[in-house]
Amino acid sequence: xxxxxxxxxxxxxxxxxxxxxxxxxxxxxxxxxxxxxxxxxxxxxxxxxxxxxxxxxxxxxxxxxxxxxxxxxxxxxxxxxxxxxxxxxxxxxxxxxxxxxxxxxxxxxxxxxxxxxxxxxxxxxxxxxxxxxxxxxxxxxxxxxxxxxxxxxxxxxxxxxxxxxxxxxxxxxxxxxxxxxxxxxxxxxxxxxxxxxxxxxxxxxxxxxxxxxxxxxxxxxxxxxxxxxx
Amino acid sequence: xxxxxxxxxxxxxxxxxxxxxxxxxxxxxxxxxxxxxxxxxxxxxxxxxxxxxxxxxxxxxxxxxxxxxxxxxxxxxxxxxxxxxxxxxxxxxxxxxxxxxxxxxxxxxxxxxxxxxxxxxxxxxxxxxxxxxxxxxxxxxxxxxxxxxxxxxxxxxxxxxxxxxxxxxxxxxxxxxxxxxxxxxxxxxxxxxxxxxxxxxxxxxxxxxxxxxxxxxxxxxxxxxxxxxxxxxxxxxxx
Numbered sequence: 001x002x003x004x005x006x007x008x009x010x011x012x013x014x015x016x017x018x019x020x021x022x023x024x025x026x027x028x029x030x031x032x033x034x035x036x037x038x039x040x041x042x043x044x045x046x047x048x049x050x051x052x053x054x055x056x057x058x059x060x061x062x063x064x065x066x067x068x069x070x071x072x073x074x075x076x077x078x079x080x081x082x083x084x085x086x087x088x089x090x091x092x093x094x095x096x097x098x099x100x101x102x103x104x105x106x107x108x109x110x111x112x113x114x115x116x117x118x119x120x121x122x123x124x125x126x127x128x129x130x131x132x133x134x135x136x137x138x139x140x141x142x143x144x145x146x147x148x149x150x151x152x153x154x155x156x157x158x159x160x161x162x163x164x165x166x167x168x169x170x171x172x173x174x175x176x177x178x179x180x181x182x183x184x185x186x187x188x189x190x191x192x193x194x195x196x197x198x199x200x201x202x203x204x205x206x207x208x209x210x211x212x213x214x215x216x217x218x219x220x221x222x223x224x225x226x227x228x229x230x
Numbered sequence: 231x232x233x234x235x236x237x238x239x240x241x242x243x244x245x246x247x248x249x250x251x252x253x254x255x256x257x258x259x260x261x262x263x264x265x266x267x268x269x270x271x272x273x274x275x276x277x278x279x280x281x282x283x284x285x286x287x288x289x290x291x292x293x294x295x296x297x298x299x300x301x302x303x304x305x306x307x308x309x310x311x312x313x314x315x316x317x318x319x320x321x322x323x324x325x326x327x328x329x330x331x332x333x334x335x336x337x338x339x340x341x342x343x344x345x346x347x348x349x350x351x352x353x354x355x356x357x358x359x360x361x362x363x364x365x366x367x368x369x370x371x372x373x374x375x376x377x378x379x380x381x382x383x384x385x386x387x388x389x390x391x392x393x394x395x396x397x398x399x400x401x402x403x404x405x406x407x408x409x410x411x412x413x414x415x416x417x418x419x420x421x422x423x424x425x426x427x428x429x430x431x432x433x434x435x436x437x438x439x440x441x442x443x444x445x446x447x448x449x450x451x452x453x454x455x456x457x458x459x460x461x462x463x464x465x466x467x468x469x
Contacts, residue, residue, distance in 0.1 A: 056434075057430070057434065059391075059437075060391075060395075060433060060434040060437040060438070061395070061429075061430040061433040061434060061437075062394075062395040062396065062397075062398035062409060062433060063395065063398075064398040064399060064401070064402075064409055065398055065409055065412075065426060065429060065430055065433065068409070068412075068413060068422070068426055069422065069423075069426040069427075069430070072416060072422035072426070073422040073423045073426055076420070076421075076422050076423055077423070166293070166294040166295070167294070168294075169294035169295075169296040169297060170294075170296065170399075172296070173296075173402055180294075180296060180297060180300070183300075184300075187304065191308075192308055193300070193301075193304035193305045193307065193308050194301065194304075194305035194306070194308040194309070195308070197297055197300045197301045197304065197305050198301060198305070200297055201289070201293040201297045201298075201301065204292065204293045204294060204297065205288075205289070205292045205293060208292045208293075209292070
């Protein structure tokens with residue numbers, strides 16, 4: 001069995017940070033995705049153009065670069081704003097916040113496409129019949145379209161969540177105390193890099209397995225017709 | 231925005247971009263060579279043959295690339311036997327460690343893509359090959375692989391773009407790729423916004439070239455899908 005030299009609790013603490021980061025980023029990423037998809041399907045050219053720019057840029061540059069840009073660029077930006085108000089000290093962006101920002105922006109760009117395809121898969125007639133019942137477009141979207149979009153989008157979002165879970169590792173590079181960072185701490189005092197990185201890898205495998213199981217459960221929960229047996 | 235900084239350091243950023251391209255190209259080519267046999271094993275009817283590639287793919291797709299890089303670059307040095315062997319010549323170089331990690335990672339992802347493509351080949355074509363008396367090797371070489379290549383091409387293009395993006399992780403083991411270069415220069419000049427924007431622009435450009443390349447290849451190799459007979463000029467064949 002792997003001997004963790006009493007560093008097991010550090011890895012567990014890191015796991016908790018990773019899970020928190022993933023879930024908070026998922027929440028904001030879903031919001032970005034929904035906003036992006038609505039903008040892409042909007043009748044205003046400007047909004048469509050903005051959303052296309054967002055997805056093209058974010059999907060074309062590495063997540064690590066986004067993390068760096070927000071972590072280092074964010075503090076530079078905040079400092080230049082603060083200096084306008086006469087505050088001259090060094091401002092450091094919290095790695096967790098920078099991580100949430102970077103990961104939810106990246107997740108949102110991919111989720112935009114998933115939501116857009118899902119919204120397009122809802123027949124136009126449903127919009128029309130909701131309108132015939134006197135629903136406003138906003139009400140139609142939240143009561144009729146969104147519950148069905150959710151079902152179509154779930155498998156795609158599940159895949160994206162797996163990617164997000166693995167991308168949380170990137171935030172360790174700017175100093176967040178996640179699994180990898182804690183493993184590195186353990187490595188520097190025990191000099192057993194293989195053991196600890198392998199342990200960290202196993203934790204990620206467990207996390208992704210949980211995420212897969214969760215997605216499958218949700219898919220089952222929102223497709224009653226698949227569960228119905230005669 | 232301070233444009234002078236970008237202009238001054240552009241040659242260095244391009245140098246980093248060159249290393250990024252080199253990493254992607256080398257690991258992409260070796261990765262495909264590993265992925266094809268793995269996909270064939272994975273598509274095999276026997277569960278005993280499938281299990282080994284399945285474990286490999288499951289591990290490399292289920293863990294972050296960063297951990298894989300660390301496992302190879304830092305992890306290998308834990309074992310005395312590795313450090314004394316000839317392997318150490320390769321494993322002590324961050325460049326080769328990055329290549330190994332990227333290769334195994336992309337091999338796992340592409341093997342899964344290729345397996346999907348192999349299984350998407352219409353059954354009738356394989357039966358036709360059997361009916362001609364082709365043995366497994368001939369059928370694989372003449373029918374399965376060329377067909378799977380065409381089917382997998384668009385998805386593989388995506389994989390290459392993802393690989394281009396994840397190659398930024400090479401900067402975590404001291405390699406001076408595009409991200410590493412931008413990070414090193416910004417640590418010296420304190421101009422993160424300018425440098426990361428410039429680096430992001432170069433990445434976008436490279437991703438655009440990759441996407442264009444794959445679109446071109448798809449137009450060439452999957453031409454039958456886009457072929458529209460010019461009915462008007464033929465005149466007679468109008469339905």
